[in-house]
Amino acid sequence: MIAILKSGVTDQQIENLCSWLKKQQLDVHISRGQYTTVLGLIGDTSRVDTSLLESLDIVQSVTRISEPFKSANRKFHPADTQVCVNDRVKIGGGTFHIIAGPCSVESQEQILCVAKAVQASGATLLRGGAFKPRTSPYDFQGLGTDGLALLLHAKQETGMPIVTEIMNINLLDAFENVDVIQVGARNMQNFEMLKALGHTKKPILLKRGLANTLKELLMSAEYIMAGGNENIILCERGIRTFEPYTRNTLDLSAVPMLKELTHLPVVVDPSHATGMSRLVKPMAMAAAAAGADGLMIEVHNDPARALCDGPQSLTPEQFDDVARAVRRIREAMA
Amino acid sequence: MIAILKSGVTDQQIENLCSWLKKQQLDVHISRGQYTTVLGLIGDTSRVDTSLLESLDIVQSVTRISEPFKSANRKFHPADTQVCVNDRVKIGGGTFHIIAGPCSVESQEQILCVAKAVQASGATLLRGGAFKPRTSPYDFQGLGTDGLALLLHAKQETGMPIVTEIMNINLLDAFENVDVIQVGARNMQNFEMLKALGHTKKPILLKRGLANTLKELLMSAEYIMAGGNENIILCERGIRTFEPYTRNTLDLSAVPMLKELTHLPVVVDPSHATGMSRLVKPMAMAAAAAGADGLMIEVHNDPARALCDGPQSLTPEQFDDVARAVRRIREAMA
Amino acid sequence: MIAILKSGVTDQQIENLCSWLKKQQLDVHISRGQYTTVLGLIGDTSRVDTSLLESLDIVQSVTRISEPFKSANRKFHPADTQVCVNDRVKIGGGTFHIIAGPCSVESQEQILCVAKAVQASGATLLRGGAFKPRTSPYDFQGLGTDGLALLLHAKQETGMPIVTEIMNINLLDAFENVDVIQVGARNMQNFEMLKALGHTKKPILLKRGLANTLKELLMSAEYIMAGGNENIILCERGIRTFEPYTRNTLDLSAVPMLKELTHLPVVVDPSHATGMSRLVKPMAMAAAAAGADGLMIEVHNDPARALCDGPQSLTPEQFDDVARAVRRIREAMA
Amino acid sequence: MIAILKSGVTDQQIENLCSWLKKQQLDVHISRGQYTTVLGLIGDTSRVDTSLLESLDIVQSVTRISEPFKSANRKFHPADTQVCVNDRVKIGGGTFHIIAGPCSVESQEQILCVAKAVQASGATLLRGGAFKPRTSPYDFQGLGTDGLALLLHAKQETGMPIVTEIMNINLLDAFENVDVIQVGARNMQNFEMLKALGHTKKPILLKRGLANTLKELLMSAEYIMAGGNENIILCERGIRTFEPYTRNTLDLSAVPMLKELTHLPVVVDPSHATGMSRLVKPMAMAAAAAGADGLMIEVHNDPARALCDGPQSLTPEQFDDVARAVRRIREAMA
Secondary structure (H helix, E strand, O other): OEEEOOOOOOOOHHHHHHHHHHOOOOOOOOOOOOOOOEEEEOOOHHHHHHHHHHHHOEEEEEEEOOOOOOOOEEHOOOOOOOOOOOOOOOOOOOOOOEEEEOOOOOOHHHHHHHHHHHHHOOOEEEOEOOOOOOOOOOOOOOOHHHHHHHHHHHHHHHHOOOOEEEEOOHHHHHHOOOOEEEEOOHHHHHHHOOOOOOOOOEEEEEOOOOOOOHHHHHHHHHHHHHOOOOOEEEEEOOOOOOOOOOOEEEEHHHHHHHHHHHHHEEEEEEEHHHOHHHHHHHHHHHHOOOOOOOOEEEEEEOHHHHHOOHOOOOOHHHHHHHHHHHHHHHHHHO | EEEOOOOOOOHHHHHHHHHHHHHHEEEEEEOOOOOOOOEEEEEEHHHHHHHHHHHHHOOOEOOOOOOOOOOOOOHHHOOOOOEEEOOEEEOOOOEEEEEOOOEEOOHHHHHHHHHHHHHHOOOEEEOOOOOOOOOOOOOOOOOOOEEEEEEEEHHHOOOOOEEEEEOEEEEEEEEOOOEEEOHHHHHOOOHHHHHHOOOOOOOOOOOOOOOOOOOHHHHHHHHHHHOOOOOOEEEEEEEEEOOOOOOOOOOOHHHHHHHHHEOOEEEEEEHHOOOOHHHHHHHHHHHHHHOEEEEEEEOOHHHHOOOOOHHHOOHHHHHHHHHHHHHHHHHHHH | EEEEEOOOOHHHHHHHHHHHHHOOOOOOEEEOOOOEEEEEEEEHHHHHHHHHHHHHOOOOEEEEEOOOOOOOOOHOOOOOOEOOOOOOOOOOOOOOOEEEEOOOOOOHHHHHHHHHHHHOOOOEEEEEEEOOOOOOOOOOOOOOHHHHHHHHHHHHHHHOOOEEEEEHHHHHHHHOOOEEEEEEEHHHHOOHHHHHHHHHOOOEEEOOOOOOHHHHHHHHHHHHOOOOOEEEEEEEEOOOOOOOOOOOOOOOOOOHHHHHHHHHEEEEEEEEEHHOHHHHHHHHHHHHHOOOOOOEEEEOOOOHHHHOHHHHEHHHHHHHHHHHHHHHHHHOOO | EEEEEEEOOHHHHHHHHHHHHOOOOEEEEEEEOOOOOOEEEOOHHHHOOOHHHHOOOOEEEEOOOOOOOOOOEEHHHHOOOEEEEEOOOOOOOOOOOEEEOOOOOOOHHHHHHHHHHHHOOOOEEEEEOOOOOOOOOOOOOOOHHHHHHHHHHHHHHHHOOOEOOOOHHHHHHEEEEOOOOEEEEOOOOOHHHHHHOOOOOOOOEOOOOOOOHHHHHHHHHHHHHOOOOOOOOEEOEEEEEOOOOOEOOOOOOHHHHHHHHEEEEEEHHHHHHHHOHHHHHHHHHHHHHHOEEEEEEOOOHHHHHHHOOOHHEEHHHHHHHHHHHHHHHHHOOO
């Protein structure tokens, strides 16, 4: 970390600052120029509060040389992390997995039908929403714990590990047999939830918030990792921009950028990002080509009747076509 | 609500759709054109799931004529809501209140000193963070319940009602003597928290999320109101844009726009929006001129040593100058 | 186009509006509901000024059913347009071309060296900047007409058609032997330039503005087409968002979305979008997988010494690797 | 300017870089730390191409200490610039002027009627569009030179200096008697136009682009100033964000921020920013309170029939009310 001091700062002020910094267990290297004094701070700067340092009267600006995330940082952990969901499903480190299923779990028939169809097409994890974050309190909020039970039944029938979203950390016990707990975009900075999940050993699928930077996404991963849980799968699902044709703008450059910054696996959700089922295939192929470790795709046995997010769901037949196209892309990258 | 059907839709399909809509307790008025059939839906359309309707094969597009928020809608409640914090402090309906205090509560001496200073300058509510949402798990997270105790002590000493942020709904009991509970920008769509606060009678200061639309802000207010708590104060605190000079972009047009859409009071936080203490005065004046019902301003007795958000805090002397300037603006508007 | 009228509008007002609309050569279909009257406007609604219509006292809202672009609209021209650059190079309609070359033309040696290298790796068009749009008046502005001459010499030596940016329509004559004229992102809504280019027969590579919607991009294409020039290649090159790690956010969902909306070919520029040479390969592959008709990639014989935009340029060796990877993706899509 | 070098850089590499920098007429101050070498560059760094420097293999990052704009920079020109439009109208330096008039000039009757009305209410400059930038080629493009003639006639009749937009630099001669030439938001980075205007002595009203940063706005001013024309009035007119209720988001914090960064006057256009006439009054008042040097407001004698931008225009009566309210705000600030 480099702190550039304002011109006209006195020796006494510099000395005071340095002694304060040293108390924070940092080594300080001072270089005095004709116009500017520059401090190089060496040590665990991820624990330095940049905004506090910048607020000091004598500081002109602060530049981080190392990133503020530490456990998630590839610099300190060069090898890819592989998140083990079960003996067969390991995400990251060169594998490629497709998570598929309906937006909301609606009935036993529905979830089983979709699960078997996507499994036959190559999906290795089953997704389904039991608790749904909805902008309006008047919209369908999911089947709740009944939905969880239906998912667990589908897991038993198919052997597929399940991925589902948590919205209330008080219900964590009900997620005991859930294989991957999803933190939705709106809860990416629900720090209390992140801390609580850090004390579990569950794989966490952490979705990027609609208006969150990659650095913020990694800092949220850091919250979970700081608690001791390093089983994190990052998920790009589109960011909010000014473009109205698509619901959100899928930021695929986030994939190689994240793979450079962190050792954690990165999957892409093209369904929520675009909000349109007919854009899912090209965006799924593009995500695979960009180097994603997997995909998360909405599939419904009857999209026209889906209780929510219908326009972005594929039929099982469409999903099969997408899965084949994605496999061909993956083969071309081998 | 107007649903425009695709061309080539059969009479049978239209009939099926209409009978489904009528089951949702909507009246349907059909008008058939040469190329297009338009359905007018009449009734409580706030409960209609637009995305579901749009997902239907035969529907081209859906246009809401009335807004999806109902309890918060000025159309159904033309008079301004006045949120009564205590006998003397009522927010909305023509009053103007300044909420002031430090970003974080740090010590008894600090909070008392700031409280007395801002009270002398005209602030009527005391703010202070006990639980702090920080992007990094390594940054200072607030004094927690100890911070709450210090705030309550300052309330007792000064008589000022206090405003402080909740981050974990399980700690709601600890907020029993807090006068206004703040929901921070990052929790604006923490729907479980909103539902829980809807079951209290506490005044809620609901901050707009960094990338949330006004409609989403009002839908979040609607979550609280749907539970029975109508004591909501909305707060504009800056949105995320591409401009890097200011931390966020304060959206002051949100003030008159919200006042048109809703009967709830609207306050503005110029400190967080700009992230720079020297922009607080002009933005506080502008917010008052734009018609805000109040301001929320960070004040610190020693900004250079504040444990967080130092650069945006004013000294008590600067706050006094701001409060005077704002009063002159308010008088010019009388 | 559907106009929804306000409640309480009189028959006389509706009649006046309808007679005014009919004068604009539109057929009007009126449907009166209990609460709302809806007008269906039929005819060439691309010539209707929506904002004017919405400004009328009696109009509640206006919804376009057909898009405001007409010549560019795939609805009226279902087959892909193929832009013929020369006998061998035709862009669109199932072909795939890579445009490569340096950001700025610097010297005869440089442009020839790069041209031959990228041609050997499979690029079919040569790009190079002679006139450079720079944010600062103090930055290098390109070699101007000397740069054009160097490009034309490289064209003669290699047979590659050339693509270069125009910044001043008064210099159009100097572009006589340029094969594809590029309109840069900052000039996408320089309507006077678009009109002038509409009166040529030159292929135009039209880049999306940093903060322009797809509809605006298509309306800018429409300006050129309205003048009689239908040889337009659209180019996605990244949009401005809040994410700072990448210079811009490459919006790859724009590719399938544009292919649905228009018959014009769409190419992608991953170099400018990301601003980082190490992201060019994954984004080039992703763009091909998303269905782009071609790519535009910056290549420099010595990126470390490039006079501008160095960080985003590839070496010829890196470009060769990218071109091979993209070819494998294209083969996987066949 | 501070350049931080990568670790592991050799003495020879540092020496090479320093000798190259010295050739650019910069003094270089080297400070070697244990891990990092930092170069302090002293001299006219506004002429240093940051992206070139950052592209060098041995450079980790570059931080500007001084801003890249020079002529516009308040540091080098602390006193407010006052742009003299005529003997009576001087913008900046403590004055406050309102520019008012119709979006488009439509007829002699219209422009005269509006001009006299706004003059009576206190406006000191008359605006009116003769050349209109429209997203669609099918929308009304303005009366062109006929519109200019009508404006000049209104100037003669009322004595009000006129402000109107230029879209084609080839028509500069026709603007000879125009008092203030407006550069619209879409042409803010039309660098060829900026250069041409730099060779005139005309006051230029330079509007901020929809997605341009304040730094880019100032660099565009710098283009004009570099040509010798320092008569520039900056104009904030709203930026593009995700919020759909208002057409754009008026960034009022830009006012004090610009006033700190530059000595040039800053006016605000609340009409285009919000796109709604009923938001013009609160935003005009807020802009004055934020410290703007003036306002630009659309007024139409019959908004319901305006040929473009009707919904954002005020009637003369409404304008009179706005002007009074703004005057009271200005008085409260004295």
